[in-house]
Amino acid sequence: MKARPRVRRYGVIAAAALLAGCTVGGAERPASGVATPVTTSSSTGQYNGALRQVAELPAPPSTAGGTEQPVAVADTLEIFVFQVPDLSRTVQVDSTGRISLPLVGALSVAGKPLRAVEAEITRAYSANYLQNPQITVAVKDSVSRRVTIDGEVGRSGVYPLPPTASLLDAIALGGGLSKIADEHKVYVYRDINGQKLVANYDVGQIRAGQRGDPRLYGGDVVVVFSSGSKIAMQNLKEALGVATPIARLAIP
CATH class of the missing domain: 3.10.560.10 (Outer membrane lipoprotein wza domain like)
Incomplete structure (x- = not known):
């Protein structure tokens, strides 16, 4: 039987094996109920620190209250300007957290929700260039x-x-x-x-x-x-x- 490829994340797999009541090699062992701190070598790229088991995972602080994940560096955004195709484009957030758009130049977007990015682009274009612009921003890849x-x-x-x-x-x-x-x-x-x-x-x-x-x-x-x-x-x-x-x- 041909083996399926596996994503190699041994630090996570080994820690999960302890929680699941088994070892990576398959030998059964009792689950502790509370996760044991797991320390692995940083030279291998694996996780160093304490792994804590909880009944329910909390939402990341940036998404507390049901808000969406903010735009991040290296995200690719699709910007659509209604009835102005020359201004619609796909852009990537650079290492400084900014995007560059025609006419308005560079805008800082990293760490902001999409709706806030839409509002900022709308303000930038409506200030001097467009009357009541309708702008939509979507994440193409992140x-x-x-x-x-x-x-x-x-x-x-x-x-x-x-x-x-x-x-x-x-x-x-x-x-x-x-x-x-x-x-x-x-x-x-x-x-x-x-x-x-x-x-x-x-x-x-x-x-x-x-x-x-x-x-x-x-x-x-x-x-x-x-x-x-x-x-x-x-x-x-x-x-x-x-x-x-x-x-x-x-x-x-």
Whole structure:
């Protein structure tokens, strides 16, 4: 069987294994209920610091109160000026947090919500150039709005995150849960003011409406663990032949 590619994030995977009650090598161990501080080598690019498990992940401070994630450096914005196609364009936020537009020049946009950016561009054009301009700004691509999906999903990888996307949306982006995934062991990691937090979400409960579907934010990491019983069943099916239904086997 050809192995699927995996996103190599060993620091996160190892920490999640401790929380899920297993090791990366597959040996079972009891879950502690409260995350153990995890320290790894910074020379490998892995996480250094304490990993804390919480029941629910708080929203990033920049999005508190339900506001959207602000524009960030390296974001690509699409700016549409109604009935003025010469002013409509796609621009990238530079390293100083600014964009450059015709007639009005450079505008600082990093750290501001899209609606605030729209308002600022509208003011800049209406001051001297356009009467009642109608301007729309959208994020075409954003490094800061990507989510990493790893573990037992159809397609591990880093994906652009649509606005107001939820955990189930992210799992769908990753091709859904694999045949051996444990829907009870889905972990979401988030950095809050330099603190790495993790929460365990039961996808079965979410789908049944017994628990809310949490919103995800750029930078989040979703890790889906495997089910030991499903692995055993899959191995048995492969040993007996996939085409042979287990229920039909004659057991003496």
